[in-house]
Amino acid sequence: MPGKIHTEAEWAEFGKEHVTHGLGRLRDHVMVKGRGAELWTSEEKRFLDFTSGIGVVNLGHCHPAITAAVTQQADSLVHMQCSIAFSAPYLQLIEHLLPVMPHPSLDSFFFWNSGSEAVEAAVKVARKYTGRQNIITMQGSYHGRTYGSAALTKSKTIYSQNTGPMMSGVITTPFPYWHSLGVSPSTSEEELCRMAFHQLDLVLKQQTAPSDTAAIIIEPVQGEGGYVPCPPKFLHYLREVCDKHSILLIIDEVQTGFYRTGKYFAIQHSGVRPDLMIFAKGIANGFPISGIVGSKKVMNCMPVGSMGGTYAGNPVCCAAGVAAQEVYKTGHIAENVAERSAEMRSVLESLAKSSKTSHLIIDTRILGLMGAIEFRSPSSPLTMEGISQNQNVPKDIGKRVQKCCLDKGMLILTTSCFDTIRFIPPLIISEKEMEEGMSIFRDAVETVAKEG
Ligand SMILES: Cc1ncc(COP(=O)(O)O)c(C=O)c1O
Incomplete structure (x- = not known):
C-alpha cells in the first residue's frame, strides 16, 4: 500500500x-x-x-552551498523552458564557465540533461558544420547508451548487443593503450603513441577519407574503458591531424571535468584546444545538466530552433551548477x-x-x-x-x-x-x-x- x-x-x-x-x-x-x-x-x-x-x-x-542554492531557486523559479526565454541561473552558469574554459575560443554553450544527449548534440553540430558524415571514435571509448552515443561507445558490447543497427558513420581507431594495440603493458608511451598514430593514418587512408570525416571524438582519460589517461603527445597529434584536414576535435570531459583529474578539465594537462567540448557529471554535483561548448563560428552553424529540449538547462540544475562553480573556484x-x-x-x-x-x-x-x-x-x-x-x-x-x-x-x-x-x-x-x-x-x- x-x-x-x-x-x-x-x-x-x-x-x-x-x-x-x-x-x-x-x-x-x-x-x-x-x-x-x-x-x-x-x-x-x-x-x-x-x-x-x-x-x-x-x-x-x-554540499551545503549547493543545497542552499537549489532550495532558494526552487522557491523562485523551477522551470523555464529554454526556447521560451532565458533564466538567470542559465546565464550565470555560462558567466562562471567562460573564464575556466581550456581555450578562449570556447564561448558558445548549449545545455542538455545527460552526457549522452550532449554527445549526440556535438555529433550533430560537427556534421552540420563540416557537411561531412563520419565520426572517428577510439577503441575502448565510452560516450553513453542512447543510440547515437552507444554507436560511439566501444568499451563493451553490452551497450549495443542485439539492439542494432546503431547510428551509421562511425569508425574506430585504437587508443594508445596496450590492450587496444595488443602489446605488452610495459610498452613505452612513446611506442604506444607511434602505433596509435600509424593506425589513425591507416583509418584516414583506408576507411574514411578526411573529406568524409566530420570529427574525432576522444576522452582525455578513458573512463569505462579502464581509467586510461591519454598521453598528451597523442592529443597533440590529433590536433595536428584535425587542423590539417579541417576535422573537428571533440573532447568528451563528461567524467574527467571539474577537477576530477586535478585540473578544471583534463584536456588542460596537454594544452590542446578542443573544437567542441562535452561536459556533465561534476558540473552541478548531482543535478542533471550537461552541455557542449564550441566557438560561435562552429556552434552557430545550427539553424535557429534546431537545438533545445523540454528540460534542457533547467534553472534549478543551473543554480546548482553556479553554486558548484563557486565552490570549485574557492575551495x-x-x-x-x-x-x-x-x-x-x-x-x-x-x-x-x-x-x-x-x-x-x-x-x-x-x-x-x-x-x-x-x-x-x-x-x-x-x-x-x-x-x-x-x-x-x-x-x-x-x-x-x-x-x-x-x-x-x-x-x-x-x-x-x-x-x-x-x-x-x-x-x-x-x-x-x-x-x-x-x-x-x-x-x-x-x-x-x-x-x-
Ligand atoms: C566520458 C563519458 N561520456 C558520456 C557519458 C554518458 O553520460 P550519461 O550517463 O549522463 O548519459 C559518460 C557516462 O559515464 C561518460 O563517462
Whole structure:
C-alpha cells in the first residue's frame, strides 16, 4: 500500500520485481542520506563512497552551498523552458564557465540533461558544420547508451548487443593503450603513441577519407574503458591531424571535468584546444545538466530552433551548477586532489610491488582522483608471454576484491571488459577517509591473494 513503511529487505524485493532488470546494481540497499564521502542506508548502515555516484558528486554528497542554492531557486523559479526565454541561473552558469574554459575560443554553450544527449548534440553540430558524415571514435571509448552515443561507445558490447543497427558513420581507431594495440603493458608511451598514430593514418587512408570525416571524438582519460589517461603527445597529434584536414576535435570531459583529474578539465594537462567540448557529471554535483561548448563560428552553424529540449538547462540544475562553480573556484579542490591522489598512488604502487600481491596485478594508473588497478586475468588478450603468465592466476580478482570492500562498508566500482577496479572518491575526501578506504582496499587484495 503506498506510504507503508517497509523494511530494507521488503523494499529490495519490491525493487527487484518492479525495476527493469536491464538496470544492473551493485547492492540492493536503499540509500537515504549522503554527506561528503559517506552514505547511509535506510537501516543506518554506513558506506564510505569511493564511487561519487560514478564521478558526479565531486564536492561530496549534499554540499551545503549547493543545497542552499537549489532550495532558494526552487522557491523562485523551477522551470523555464529554454526556447521560451532565458533564466538567470542559465546565464550565470555560462558567466562562471567562460573564464575556466581550456581555450578562449570556447564561448558558445548549449545545455542538455545527460552526457549522452550532449554527445549526440556535438555529433550533430560537427556534421552540420563540416557537411561531412563520419565520426572517428577510439577503441575502448565510452560516450553513453542512447543510440547515437552507444554507436560511439566501444568499451563493451553490452551497450549495443542485439539492439542494432546503431547510428551509421562511425569508425574506430585504437587508443594508445596496450590492450587496444595488443602489446605488452610495459610498452613505452612513446611506442604506444607511434602505433596509435600509424593506425589513425591507416583509418584516414583506408576507411574514411578526411573529406568524409566530420570529427574525432576522444576522452582525455578513458573512463569505462579502464581509467586510461591519454598521453598528451597523442592529443597533440590529433590536433595536428584535425587542423590539417579541417576535422573537428571533440573532447568528451563528461567524467574527467571539474577537477576530477586535478585540473578544471583534463584536456588542460596537454594544452590542446578542443573544437567542441562535452561536459556533465561534476558540473552541478548531482543535478542533471550537461552541455557542449564550441566557438560561435562552429556552434552557430545550427539553424535557429534546431537545438533545445523540454528540460534542457533547467534553472534549478543551473543554480546548482553556479553554486558548484563557486565552490570549485574557492575551495582549494586542486590541492586536496593532489594530496589525496599521492596517497592513493602510494598504496596502489606498494600493492603492485609487494611480494604478497604483485603476482595479481598487471597495471596501476592514476591521474588526480581517477585511479585504477588492473588485475591479471586468464582471459586477458595479451602477448604470448602475457598469456602464459596469466594461466595460473585466480579468476575474477576484481569482483572478489570489490565484494570484500563492499562487505566492509566501502562502495567501489569495477570498470572495462578487463579485470579493473576504479577509484573515484569525492574530491573533498579527507586524509582520514582516504586512509580508511585504501586500508580496506589493501586488506581486500591481500585476502584474495591468500585465498588464491
Ligand atoms: C566520458 C563519458 N561520456 C558520456 C557519458 C554518458 O553520460 P550519461 O550517463 O549522463 O548519459 C559518460 C557516462 O559515464 C561518460 O563517462
